[in-house]
Amino acid sequence: MPATFPKDFLWGSATASYQIEGAVDEDGRGPSIWDVFSHTPGKVARGETGDVACDHYHRWREDVALLADLGVGAYRLSIAWPRVQPTGAGAFNQAGLDFYDHLVDALLAAGIAPVVTLYHWDLPQALQEKGGWVERDTAHRFAAYAERMATTLGDRVRLWTTFNEPWCVAYLGHASGEHAPGAHNPAAALTSVHHLNLAHGLGVQAIKAARSGAQTSIVWNLQALKPATDDAEDLEACAKLSRVGNEIFTDPVLGGSYPAALFEDTARFTTWDCIREDDLATIHQPIDAVGINYYTTATVAAAPGVLYDSQTAHPSPWIADDVRFIDPPGPRTDMGWLIDPSGLTTLLTDFHQRWPGIPLMVTENGAACADTIAADGGVHDPARIDYLDAHIGAVHAAIEDGAPVCGYFAWSLMDNFEWAHGYGKRFGLTYVDYPTQRRIPKDSFAWYQGVIARNGLA
């Protein structure tokens, strides 16, 4: 049966500034925490950095042409905060603003709607030196930056996203230390969560103040957690991880409160004295859509006596006691992530049940494959096509079940700097030959063109 999507369904692709732009010290851009982190020995595979990345800063016209060729209706991009405001406070950098101005114009001229993320992890380093997300003032700095961007681009950008995956910012950045700024401090991670939530609320207010007609959203990598068994202990372990991984973001933003049990779950790490009166009201702003990034599922079991420890060689990003993850057998991508498309249907339908009424978008989904250029000059990636086919089918199933999913963005338009994995993991629909920066559309690119053209699966 062909899976046809609703009329007006938005097909897109996504990237992020630090992963593609390069040109890290050109035209007045300030350093970000990812510049510092990637230049710190031992943090990124093979010592790779985003200094050049896909050189998108210079090749953006070619990349817009790729998007046009792909046929997408929307492109999810992020703004590098330190490119437009080098120290994260005070003066804005006209050359940086111009870059995004021209990019947005070119997208619109190609009939592609820009969906703009304000924060996809590249915090200005100057703000990190004042405490970064552990410091409350960073939320106010973010709001000022958001207001400026909405003022500058809001006549052409309709849909704004405050944050991409605050889970990663807080927990990979401050608990496991796998991401910038590389801290191993559970209390700092939990404080960051609150300040990220606060920054989201302040950011939404600032965007609306600058442009009353703007639409706002946030993107979460909601964790698709499954209990190992139906035993009460495993169910509770799963519920606990869902609180620290999911409801810690969704409940304050969409419901105006943190889950009560969360304070008990995290009492060993923090008293939550970072929460001030009125913060929850600020965080709880009406928004127009929620973006969900989905790659895989995880299976959770109770593990009494296993205590979270940030000082081990590889501390977990999950700040919770008495839980453990189980690795079920099954096919995996080149990231080692389990391929489980049904998890996406469940995530979308469960979310809709819990938070009815809010439009959903799948803002990232895709697979890393060990792609190479074949003798015929093409890049043949049948495993990625299978992955995308199954997951787009899973989105369709969620829509059939009543979930109001209005868009799907393939991660990613092109291979790019995959954070701590460097350039070793390729997620692109387009192959990037880094030594020459040549873009080679993969087989999956042509396949996705077909999906977009027929508004569904064959």
Ligand code: FCB
């Ligand atoms: C997500 C990130 C994105 C990319 C994919 C693979 O967590 O938002 O930048 O790295 O994973």
